[in-house]
Every structure is written in C-alpha cells, then in structure tokens.
Amino acid sequence: MMRAIVRASVKVRVFVVGVAVALLAIGLTQLRSAPVDVLPEFMPPTVQIQTEALGLSAAEVEQLITVPMEQDLLNGVPWLDQIRSESIIGLSSVDLIFQPGTDILRARQMVQERLSQVMGLPNVGSRPVMIQPLSSTSRVMMIGLSSKNLSPIDMSVLARWKIRPRLMGIPGVANVAIWGQRDRQLQVQVDPDRLSKYGVSLDQVINTTGNALWSSPLTFVEASTPGTGGFIDTANQRFGVQHILPITTPKQLAAVTIEDTSGRTLRLGDVAGVVEDHQPLIGDAVVDDGPNLVLVIQKFPEANILQVTRDVEDALAALAPGLGGITIDTRLFRPVSFMETALHNLGVGTLLALVLVTVLLGVVFWSWRVALVGLASVAVSLVAAAYVLYLRGVTFNVMILAGLVVALGAVVGDAVIDTDTVKRRLRASRASGDSRSAAAVVVDAAVETRAPLAYATVIILLAVAPFAFQAGVAGSFSRPVVVAYTLAVLLSVLVALTLTPALAFLLLSGERGEGRTSRPVRWLQRRADRRYVPHYVGRRGSALATVALLVVVGGLALVPQVGSRSLLPAPRERDLVVRLDAAPGTSLQEMDRVATLMSRDVRALSGVADVGVHVGRAVTSDQVVNVNSGELWVSLARSADYGTTLAAIRRVLGGYPGVGHELMTYEKDQLAAAETGSTHPLVVRVFGHDLGVLRAKAQEVRRAISTVDGVVDPRVEVPVQEPTLQIEVNLAEAERHGIKPGDVRRAAATLLSGLLVGNLYEQQKVFDVVVWGAPATRASLASVPNLLIDTPSGGHVRLRDVASARIASSPTVIRHNDVSRSIDVTADVRDRSLGSVTHDVQSRVRALDFPLEHHAEVIDALAPQRSGNRRLLGLALAAVVGIFLLLQAATDSWLVATLLFLLVPLAAVGGVLTAPLAGGVMSAGALLCILLVLGVFLRNSLLLLAHYRARAEEGETHGRELVVAGTREMAVPLLVATVATAVAVLPFVVFGTLAGEEI
Secondary structure, three states, X not given: OHHHHHHHHXXXXXXXXXXXXXXXXXXXXXXXXXXXXXXXXXXXXXXXXXXXXXXXXXXXXXXXXXXXXXXXXXXXXXXXXXXXEEEEOOEEEEEEXXXXXXXXXXXXXXXXXXXXXXXXXXXXXXXXXXXOOOOOOOEEEEEEEEEOOOOHHHHHXXXXXXXHHHHHOOOOEEEEEEEOOOOOEEEEEEOHHXXXXXXXXXXXXXXXXXXXXXXXXXXXXXXXXOOXXXXXXXXXXXXXXXXXXXXXXXXXXXXXXXXXXXOOOOEHHHHEEEEEEOOOOOEEEEEOOEEEEEEEEEEOOOOOHHHHHHHHHHHHHHHHHHOOOEEEEEEEEOHHHHHHHHHHHHHHHHHHHHHHHHHHHHHHHOOHHXXXXXXXXXXXXXXXXXHHHHHOOOOEOHXXXXXXXXXXXXXXXXXXXXXXXXXXXXXXXXXXXOOOOHHHHHHHHHHHOHHHHHHHHHHHHHHHHHHHHOOHHHHHHHHHHHHHHHHHHHHHHHHHHOHHHHHHHHHHOOOOOOOOOOHHHHHHHHHHHHHXXXXXXXXXXXXXXXXXHHHHHHHHHHHHHOXXXXXXXXXXXXXXXXXXXXXXXXXXXXXXXXXHHHHHHHHOOOOEEEEEEEEEOOOOOOOOOOOOEEEEEEEEOOOOOHHHHHHHHHHHHHOOOOOEEEEEEHHHHHHHHHOOOOOOOEEEEEEOOOHHHHHHHHHHHHHHHOOOOOEEEEEEOOOOEEEEEEEEEOHHHHHHOOOOHHHHHHHHHHHHHOEEEEEEEEOOEEEXXXXXXXXXXXXXXXXXXXXXXXXXXXXXXXXXXXXXXXXXXXXXXXXXXXXXXXXXXXXXXXXXXXXXXXHHHHHXXXXXXXXXXXXXXXXXXXXXXXXXXXXXXXXXXXXXHHHHHHHHHHHOOHHHHHHHHHHOHHHHHHHXXXXXXXXXXXXXXXXXXXXXXXXXXXXXXXXXXXXXXXXXXXXXXXXXHHHHHHHHHHHHHHHHHHHHHHHHHHHHHHOOOOOOOOO
C-alpha cells in the first residue's frame, strides 16, 4: 500500500508539488482569518437564570424566588447533573449544570419550557432571565464612558438605548452589561409629613400617578386597561386615532390633580416632590477617578475574539459622531492586545524555527536541495494540520498551538530522515552502478524507513490517546493538544508518502557533487565509528552502569518535583484584574470612595496605562455579588517591566488594609470559578432549612469527627452575616388601627424602595415613573420608625406604633446545593486511608440526633476526580499494553521489545533533569517536551533496529561489527534529526518569556 502511494506520487510529481503549493497558498491566506481565543472552552454545559428583586434581603429572595424556582420549576430538567443557587440582596441566581456532552441548545429549550410556568412566582421582582450562553472566558472588552458635559443619567440613556442595542447586534456578542447605569425616571418623592398635613393617603398618590399615564402595571388602577385609540370610518377613508401623552417633564406630572380629595384642588406637587432622578443602584463604575459607566462585552462560545473586538471597535467608531461629549476608553480590558502580541510572537518563532532547520540541513548535508525538500515537507505538514482544524471550525487557542509546536519536532524528524535516506540511496545507487531508474531508487528509499517510523508514530499517538478522554477541566485543556498533535503527525506521514518523494526525485535525482560530505558529517561519522559506539557494544557492564546511573539520577530529580502545582503557566497578559472585598454591609458610597482612591494611586504608577473599576453588579452581568465587592481592572503599558509593575501594584493595594484584594489575570479567575468543587478529601454536608440550627448542628458534627483518628483540622464553613433592619408588625396594635400586616409592608416598600406605577414612551425609549419616599424619609435608620402608614379611616399612623424595627444579623448570601440549604464541615485526612476514615466519620454522624427536616451526609467530594483518575489510569494501562505489543510487532522479538520498553522511561531522564527550568516536571511545557523526547527516542531506536535487521539479512557483517557499522551509517541522519528537532523548538525556549510562548 505504501509503495503504491509513493510510486504514484513520484509518477505525478509535478501534480503533487502543485497541490502542495496551492495548499500552502490557500492555507496561509485563510488561516489569517481563523478564529482564536486564549484558552479552550472548559466550562461544563451550564444554564444560568437570574431574577432581579430590588429591595429584597437574601432570605426573602431565597424564600420568595429561589425556592419556588428550584423545587417547582427547574429541578428534574432532563440531563441535569447539578443544580446550585445563590440568593443575595436583590438577586436570585440559579445555575443548572448539565451532564458532559449535553447539547446546550436542547438544554436551554428544556429550561425555557419550565420557565413558561413562572407566572406562579410572587410579584416581587422582574421576570426570570435566562442568560445567553457564554464562553468560558467570555469578556471580550471593557469600555469606559465618561463625560464632562453630560450627566450620568444622560450617558446612561445613550448607553442603554443607543450603544448597547448596536453592540448586541454584532455577530458573536452574547451580552453587554452596563455598570453604573442610572436609568432616567420620573419620581414622585412622597413626604409623609406633607401627606399628613393635607390629609392625603399614599394610595391616593399612587392611584393619581398611575392614572395620569397611558398604562400602568398596577392592576388596581384604571390605567391597567388603557384601551386603544380606535379608528373613524368615513365614506372614503379610515382615520386612526392616536393619543399623545402631554406629560413628559416633572413639572407637567406635578400639575396633575390628586384623586378623591373631597372637593379640594390638590396637585401632586403640593404633597410630593416630582423630580427626574435614577433608580437605586446595585453597582457602580469608576472611570477617570469618578463615577461613570463601564460596558462589559461578552461573547458566545467559540466566537472569534479577534473579529468580535474589531467589529465592536468599528461600531463604536461609527457611533462616535452621535456621542458628542462622551469620552470612550477601550483600553480598560482588551485581551485581543495580548492575542495579537502572542500570535505575532508565535509566528515569528515558527518562521525562525523553519529558517534554523533549513540552515542546519543545508550546512550538514552541504546541499540547498536537501534543505529545500526538508523545509517544504515541514511547512506543508504544519499548514495542512492547521488548515484542517480551520475547516473543522476549531477555534485556535494556546493549547492547540502548543500541540502544533510539539508536533513540529516529530514533523522535522520525519522530514530529515526521509530526505537523508533518499539522498543516501541515490548516492549509493550511482556509486554501485545500479541499473534501476532514479524513480525506483526514490520509491525504495521512501518506503525503507516507513515501517519503523509508522510503528513509532502509532506508539506515540497511542501514548497520548488516553488524555483525549480525560474528563473535567483538565480534559478541556489536554484534548486540544492531543487533537492538534495527532493531526499534525498523521499529515506528516501523508506528506512523507507523497510530497517528500516527489520533491526528492525532482531536486535530488540530478544533483551534482553528491559524493561530497560536509565537515560536520565527517566529524560525526568518525566519532560514531571510533569512540562512542565501540565503547558500549560488547561491554554489558558499561551499558548496565549507564542504565543504573540514569535510574538513580532520574529518580532523585523526579521526587522533589512531584506534587500539586498549576499545570499551565500564568500568561504574561498586560490586562490584570484585582478582586476587592470589603466588610459585609459596606455601603456603595464607601466602596466608590475607596475604589476611586485606589484607582488613582494605581494609575499613578509607572508602567500602568489605564485603570477602571466596577463595584457590585449590573443587570444580567457575570457577577453575583453585593455592593461590598468590586473589581479593579489594570492595563499595563507595553514598555512596562512586568514583574516590577506587579510588585508596585501589590504595594499600593497593601495600603488599604480594610479591603481584601487578590491580583490575577482574567483567565486565572475564570479557571478558579470553574473548579468549584471542594479541595478537601472529607466533607460532611449538613442539610436543613433553619440557618441557626444548621450552624449549631454543623459545630456538633465538627466536634464529633474531630476525635476520629486521621481527621485533621475540621472546620465549619459558616455563611457570612451582615446587619439588617428587620420590621415586624405587632398584630394587636395593627388590628386596633384597622391595619393589616400586608398594608405595613406595602407602604414601607413604596417609601423605602419605590413602586413602579407606569412608563413614559418617548422617542423609541421607555422610562419608568416611580412613587418613592423623599430622600429624607430613607436617609437614616432613625427615619424608618417615623414612616406614616395609611389607615382605613383616612388618617395615618406611625410605623413605630404598629411595628418594631430592630437591627439583626442576616446572611449576605444563601447557597443551595441540590435545592436545599446546607453548611459544609470540611477536614483533611492524614496517616490513614480515606476509606477507613470516611467509615468512622459516617458512624459518628449516624449517632447524632437531628431535628425534623435536618440531616447530614458524608460527601465524597473527590469522587469525580478519583473516578476520572481511575478512568485515565485504565486507559493508560491499556495504552501501555498496546505499546508493548506494537514494540514486539516492530522488532519481531519479545526480548528486544521488553528491553526497549524498559528503556523508554530512561529516555525522559534528561527532561526530568531540566524540567525545573520550565517550572517543574508537572508543568505543561515540561510534559509536552518530555512527550517530544520520547517520540525522538522511539523513532531513533526503531530505525536503528530496522537497519540492523536489513544489514543482517544482506549478510555483510555479524554481531559487534554489524551494530558498529549499522550505527555508523545511521548516526548522521539520526543525530541530525534529533538536533533539528531541538533547533525547531529552540526559538520558543529562548523567547519563552514573551507573550504567547509561556508554555
């Protein structure tokens, strides 16, 4: 089969070369537009549902929204693996994590069918929103908007109704969240004292405001059914009737007469202040040392980050003429800057590698023709592999590029061996006066090395195959490497069977001076013939001593490097994020003040190009936090010293002791979010509904398991508490005034949080009209007891007369696992097996008493990891058996196969010794290069053994002379192939500190 392919390729050599040239031209042209990203998609299939409920505490959000959605709507969705939720102040976030391999579109369809029943939820918030599917590293860009001429409200109007719709229409953009958005509202700010003075109830103000508008969401006002304009038919025409709302300004709304005032003429402006203002903020943004807007653009999975960024920038440039007075800052976070630099560095490195390999071949073999054949074979193999990935719609990322770079070594080795074999056979044929044609010699030479190289290729591919089936986040990173490496190696084999013999025949069959050898070749031949090989052949003691030395040295070098560490090196991105966390209960104003000072100090540092901050969250954003949390985004200048600048930023952050901070890259932050499982081997999860009981029973569990032999450092992960103002109605006093508890809640909610009573529709924009308490009524805790509550008799009563208001602690966030509240008791295990410790812990837990609806379970938190490790181990053992059988088939000897199999680990000793230079043997760079070294070892060993067998069959020499002579003949191509492999990866080593070449 191989001979037939080679023969056909030589016969139609011009066509083969033409196809290769066309492939290079088309591939290089189209690959310029290939989709790229920093990291592969590593998040499991997930659907997130967010429900805004402004003004509700975390406990109320859980009770009124999260629990009904989890238990009545979402639990039991097909293919669901886990359901988790977070209930924080004003927001319910439910994450549905589906089984690996689930079609995310089908999963979303199932969830949407459940959400169609959401009308059963209490009307305390907005409708649940299913967040668009997002990429694992979804943030494409962060844009700062600031202005010296426009107010934040005016900027927010432009951002929401002009900028965001334009950006959402860009292909690949999944979401645009606006931090600091201040929606324009007409607010009727009620002063309870003025209501009491004029004898007007809060209900009258609400009814009047709602009925003054065309429509209202309040079902108890007449505007809830606004009707239509209708039309008028005449004999010849039909005229539609359109009503124009005369209310567009606060002054016009203030002039509306209040309903049911017993003949008195009172207007809204008499009892309330009617102003234009914005809604209560759930977050804010600091740009240019002041509160402004930050737009966060997020992309769909597999979207081309380069194209999306360019389209966003083009759209902003097109919008700029209509955004006079607004400064647009696109430098807050722009990961494409890193990608552009990384792709440039990788391109230069690859080009330099090809040039170095070409020069090496030309110098060693003293032939530009040999160098050209080798260069063409390598270039076509790599471009073909990348182009096939492109045609499959693969998004290129750092792991795929790493796989191609590692494959570069195997591709270079194949090209050198094949080219040298053809050249050597042609020279021998002319020297011996062989009557065969040059084409026949080329075919025989091309086929000669294919069998051992094919075995070596299959063996190394079998060695990496188990990692393609690895589960979880690790599998998301290893799979692209395996796919890219496998594809490049297989296409290298195809090129070796087609293009290499075709080019070799065209360029080498008529080469003159073929008898000349370069000085490096003669030097290598002399050393192999006289010194190195004869020293070992026939001297078992020297060989065994060398093997023993390698075992000892490799073992001593490997032991200190084994351990948990980050597999991936930190990318040298110049866009950094600092996560900020202040004490629970910190106000938004205080966070804005601290964030402004912090951004100002960081911006003043040498090497910092730009700084932006967002605090809290935005509607449909990727942050589920309260206003005491924020993120500082720092963009470094290209000329800045990376390490020095990071150290300076850390010193500045250390000057704010009251605010916790963590400096990282965005990719590292997202990876940490993906690895949400417990890192402790022992977890006892206490389930229940009462947080007080949960905390008490968790402490009891901790004390019970702390005496178990092997349990180390047990601790309770207690939810963080913050102060909350709790209002509780006194039923007796409320009944005496004819007031119901719901009346108190509704009145207090309107005065403290605001009530949407209608909307204004103006120039394709929609603005809310809200009845809210005047700022003085909600400015302090002391004002709350003085709120006025309407009574059925038309009078008022103070809130303190019918209810108590007290400060109490409340959880800042309530998390659910599998639709139930829970608290984890975690511990480490030492000096005993996890199984025996778990058995003893289960016995202790079963002996405890739990109240009704409470129980505890011993959770095997590391079970998925162990299951994945067992699966990987099983696949690895199968691969080992397969490798051994392939070695036996390649050598046709069980003894030689066994010896070669035992020598494979020793080939990696050099990699183990030098791995600390690359971050340790458990780093991705070291593992990939050790894989490359093992491939070189197998290729060289099988080629040598095949050559020995061929010489033995010819009967020229025997025993020691056969090995020495055979090794002398193969020394040059094998050593040159090995050196060429090293030269090919050398640029990536030398420039490994540059962006894109960290691995």
